[in-house]
Amino acid sequence: MIITPIIVNLFIKIESAVKQVNLLVSPQMEEYFGKSLMETLLLEFEERNPGIKLKIANNIMNSEADILFFEDDSFSALVSAGLLKELSPFTNYDSGAPQMAVPLVSFMDMLFYNIDILSEVGFGSPPKTRDEFTSYARTVSRSEIDSAGAALSLNSKDRHALSRDVFSWIWANGGSFWQNDDKPSLNSRVIVNDLNFLSVLNREGLLADDIFETTGEQRMDQFAQGRVALMIASTRIIPYLRHRMGDSSFGVTTIPDSGAGRYTINLSAIYAGINSNTVYIEEAWSFLEFLTENSALICAELKAIPGLVSNIIPGDYVTNDPFYSKAWDIFESALIAENFSGKPGAQQYEAIFLEELQIFFAANRTAQQTVNAIQQRWDDIN
Numbered sequence: 001m002i003i004t005p006i007i008v009n010l011f012i013k014i015e016s017a018v019k020q021v022n023l024l025v026s027p028q029m030e031e032y033f034g035k036s037l038m039e040t041l042l043l044e045f046e047e048r049n050p051g052i053k054l055k056i057a058n059n060i061m062n063s064e065a066d067i068l069f070f071e072d073d074s075f076s077a078l079v080s081a082g083l084l085k086e087l088s089p090f091t092n093y094d095s096g097a098p099q100m101a102v103p104l105v106s107f108m109d110m111l112f113y114n115i116d117i118l119s120e121v122g123f124g125s126p127p128k129t130r131d132e133f134t135s136y137a138r139t140v141s142r143s144e145i146d147s148a149g150a151a152l153s154l155n156s157k158d159r160h161a162l163s164r165d166v167f168s169w170i171w172a173n174g175g176s177f178w179q180n181d182d183k184p185s186l187n188s189r190v191i192v193n194d195l196n197f198l199s200v201l202n203r204e205g206l207l208a209d210d211i212f213e214t215t216g217e218q219r220m221d222q223f224a225q226g227r228v229a230l231m232i233a234s235t236r237i238i239p240y241l242r243h244r245m246g247d248s249s250f251g252v253t254t255i256p257d258s259g260a261g262r263y264t265i266n267l268s269a270i271y272a273g274i275n276s277n278t279v280y281i282e283e284a285w286s287f288l289e290f291l292t293e294n295s296a297l298i299c300a301e302l303k304a305i306p307g308l309v310s311n312i313i314p315g316d317y318v319t320n321d322p323f324y325s326k327a328w329d330i331f332e333s334a335l336i337a338e339n340f341s342g343k344p345g346a347q348q349y350e351a352i353f354l355e356e357l358q359i360f361f362a363a364n365r366t367a368q369q370t371v372n373a374i375q376q377r378w379d380d381i382n
Helices: 003-019 028-033 035-048 072-080 115-120 130-141 161-172 189-203 216-224 235-245 281-293 295-302 316-320 322-333 346-362 367-381
Strands: 021-025 052-056 067-071 102-114 148-150 228-234 250-253 267-274
Touching: 021 067, 021 281, 028 035, 028 067, 028 295, 035 052, 035 281, 035 295, 052 281, 067 072, 067 281, 072 267, 072 346, 102 115, 102 161, 102 235, 102 281, 102 295, 102 322, 115 130, 130 148, 130 189, 130 228, 161 189, 161 216, 161 228, 161 346, 189 346, 189 367, 216 228, 216 235, 228 235, 235 250, 235 322, 250 322, 267 281, 281 295, 316 322, 346 367
Parallel strands: 021 052, 148 228
Antiparallel strands: 067 267, 102 228, 102 250, 102 267
């Protein structure tokens, strides 16, 4: 009778240990969310699911983790490597294409402008059209102010470079690469005009130096230092600029377009997915469900748009903050661009575009010839 309870307790502990599941989470979660928010989410999930223990994987390349966290620049590579488990059976996702990850939060690209610089050269508001943008950049660049009118930062190591600094102009003007679901297309007069517009900025010397050497992060620092007046950037950098510049030295607005089409924005997201090699698929999916349920909390902490753009209710930080209120108004009235994120061959398509764009800026070649060269190489991939 004395021994029996000990034996029973022993078997209970053994059974509990057998049922315990250890899920490995990729270390990018802490990088994106911050340690405090990450620990809060992990702890609450474990309290709700006592049979699951969450741990941070040591392998920074994601291959060991059961739950993968990543951004748009890694999405296509993970898909191509077969590292993502299709989620459609869990989500009843029906769009003609498999869902490979859950977007948790999103950020949009906007035009950032230095209020002090523009005021010094006589402009009291940001440019609204492309002609105004060119005029503003020309005035700043040719003034006595030691600042470039605008900037493109297209270093190949910056995986957001093309979507941010080139494609965003195309999307803002209503352009699209995906008229056909199978392969991207540049067969549009609008896109030729977009490249001509960028060519004028480059040819007239209205852009900051080292276009193909600098990254978005370096250009962001230049903007904060007052060395660049106008730039396209993600709303993700607003907290950084406010810390460096204060609230009254810069503003955000729509990317100027030519009025040729419906204004369209690009969203860059942070995703969560399930490693296709995990044996704990159901448990991993339960964690992804938990994260989507906490979308409002994650968005508020990161000052972001929810990852799922349907049935959105903005948080207090949107309604009470002039920067995010402005961004939200633009978001609600715009279309969402279909970008290259998660598309097969995306890295190849973007690498080709960047190579041909560099030739276009350096050589005596027309925008139409450049579009034809890109399209030919894109077609060869298929």
